[in-house]
Amino acid sequence: MNFYFLSPSEPRGGKKNLGLNKANRIIYNRICNRFSMPSRSPPKTKNRPKRLILAQMHKKKYSNELIGLMSNPWERAKKQLRAASEKTGLDPYAEKRLSEPDRTIEVSLPMRMDDGSVKAFKGYRVQHNNTLGPYKGGLRYHLMVSMDEVKALAFWMTIKNAVIGVPFGGGKGGIIVDPKTLSGKELERLTRLFTRRMSDVIGPLKDVPAPDVNTNSQVMKWIADEYRKATGKSQPAVVTGKPVSSGGSEGREEATGKGGAYCLNSLLKRMRIKKSTVAIQGFGNVGINLAKSLIEEGFIIKAISDSKGAIYAEEGIKDIEGLEKHKIEKGTVTGFMGLRSIRTHELLELDVDILAPSALENSVTIENAARVKAEIILEMANGPLTEDADRILKDRIVIPDVLANSGGVAVSYFEWYQNMHKTKWNKQKVFGKLKELMETAVKNTLERKDRYKTSLRIAAYILALERIGRKI
Secondary structure, eight states, rough: OOEEEOOOSSOOSSSGGGOOHHHHHHHHHHHHHTTTTTTTSSOOOOOTTTTEEEOOOOOOOHHHHHHHHHOOOHHHHHHHHHHHHHHHHHHHHHHHHHHHOSEEEEEEEEOOOSSSOOEEEEEEEEEESSSSSSSEEEEEEEEOOOHHHHHHHHHHHHHHHHHHHHHTTTEEEEEEEOOOSHHHHHHHHHHHHHHHHHHHTTTTTTTTEEOOOOOOOHHHHHHHHHHHHHHHHHOGSSSSSSOOGGTTTTTTHHHHHHHHHHHHHHHOOOOOOOOOOEEEEEEEEHHHHHHHHHHTOOEEEEEEEEEEEEOOOOTTOOOHHEEEEHHHHSHHHTTTGOOEEEEEHHHHHHSEEEEEEOOSSSSTTTGGGGGGSSEEEESSSSSOOOOOHHTTTTSSEOOOHHHHHHHHHHHHHHHHHHHHOOOOOOOHHHHHHHHHHHHHHHHHHHHHHHHHTOHHHHHHHHHHHHHHHHHH
């Protein structure tokens, strides 16, 4: 597969000047960084005066990432806002407020590595809107983090929190780093440095981070501890997703996956649809707990994938705990109990009732959307469908991410509430409240879908904008 960018001018002055405008240069450098390509010398091509080949990737696992790089998630988010605003007649002032974040923060994070060398990392925090409450959203560590991505994710958190009905606004953060290249001590130092840089702008009533891509409860524990050192106050509610022993909530680990199962089950019952077979892309925390919860509800999990491969069982994959242990031991789901192995991209195209993309963004794109056979798509990842894919699949039932995966932030709110009120709930109470919130959100979204004759995605946005618009 070839990816091209038209260059507005011919390369001048050798390797340093590639004839790219600023936007294309940023994308070019991001691709080079992601795939370890030399950014100062472009691939040679006979057509070079007119076109610059940015990347040529024949491996399927890279093509969707490149498509994602070449789109702007923030522009996509603003299009979604405009579409919902037109449907609901949102006040122009409210739309203007939501079309740009309240605050964007970019910090430099120079740090001494274990070998004595010094590296500088870049970190972001975007505080989109706090009309409904403190900014709230995850912190991710990934090489593909960018300001536009974080702005879009912060906007989606504003919408998600309003959809599920918790008193938070939207925020998001990230550091451009591959955490797999850091030692445990380096990861801790980087986290603590980022926390010190952000200590004035985060807090239980200001902005409450949480785990996201490549961050976990240990990272949240470091943030809470460093915030205590920086401010002189012990405030566990400064972050959510902490270990239970450090103020975390029972059920937080399972929350996103279990919430997705509650959401799917509620929607199918309300729409009187009987579907049972599922393919799950992604076997991290979300995919694992979604699979367990769906099996409890009587669904048949026909296929599961991770970044290295996928497995398929016509009669269903039943032993999720065994598969989880196999993945820890072998580093992949393939080879489990002799089940048939398939390619990761093939899972997306299986003949199943429900497809649950539960990994990273841009899994379903213009390249593969037409081959998706599932009638229902449960968006457990953030932004798993590109704008083009969404358009191609407009006649399917797409349960949007701002509804489907909102169980995580619902239980984050429960954790924050418990910290603020110095109380502790058991897992049964947490799951009972989570189910109630998810079922109510599904009901409210379906009502707006029918009223406005629109998609579930736009209906969820309308629900959120109604709630924000009343208070903004």
